[in-house]
Amino acid sequence: MRMKAMKKFLTALLFAPLLAVASGAEVHLDKAPVSTDPAALQNGAKLFVNYCLNCHGASYMRYNRLEQIGLSEQMIRDNLMFTADKIGEPMRIAMQRDEAKQWFGAAPPDLTVIARSRASEVGSGADWLYTYLRGFYRDDTRPTGWNNVIFENVGMPHVLYELQGEQRGKVVEHEDSHGNKTKTIQVEPGKPGKMSAEEYDKATADLVSYLVWMGEPMAGARKTIGTFVIAFLGLLFVLSYLLKKNYWRDIH
DSSP, rough: OOOHHHHHHHHHHHHHHHHHHHOOOOOOOOOOOOOOOHHHHHHHHHIEEEEEEEEOOOEEEGGGGGGGTOOOOHHOOOOOEEEEEOOTTTESSSSSSSHHHHHHOOOOOOOTHHHHHOOOOBBBBHHHHHHHHHHHEEOOTTTTTTEEEESOSSOOOOTTHHHHEEEEEEEEEEOOOTTOOEEEEEEEEEEEEESOOOHHHHHHHHHHHHHHHOOOHHHHHHHHHHHHHHHHHHHHHOOOOOOHHHHTTTOH
């Protein structure tokens, strides 16, 4: 009896997370238009430093790596280095982790590899971030006055609201083929911001592109090297095959 009880417990323990995911509401993620264009990455870096780096650090990213997206050392010092003195320092914040937890309820996560860590079955990490940054809406029941369509009861306020404006949330009921009713939140335009919807989408895409690049700055070089390696191995295979045919031509 104890063995059977133990098997049931282990089965429940292993499959509980899967059941929880399966029973949750379906999350729709918008496709992020990720770009590797230096101008887009530079604009994303500017947005990141001005709006994100106040609370979120990027402690595995050094300022001098921004030279890889076309910025000079002087441009980085004059426009982006507000939390460090030396160009080789990491992009850290001055706020202490325990103080941040006290103020926000949880310490804001480091964003160096956020685009990679947010990847899921329903979309890439870039898709999640792109949808998240465009999905804030006013919610007076929340301490910050904000909520998010894909991150319910989020503790983070909408730091880009001056650019996007204030959206309103509308509860929409859905009924599946089995007659089960679910509720989702849809956002509607509210108070306009400094940018039009198209301009804000472009700015968000640039910020997400930078976050993706920051998670692996050498991704472009790695892919280029990989292409050359595959091409070299293909050529080596052809030469090896021709050499083998030449050695064995008299036997066959």
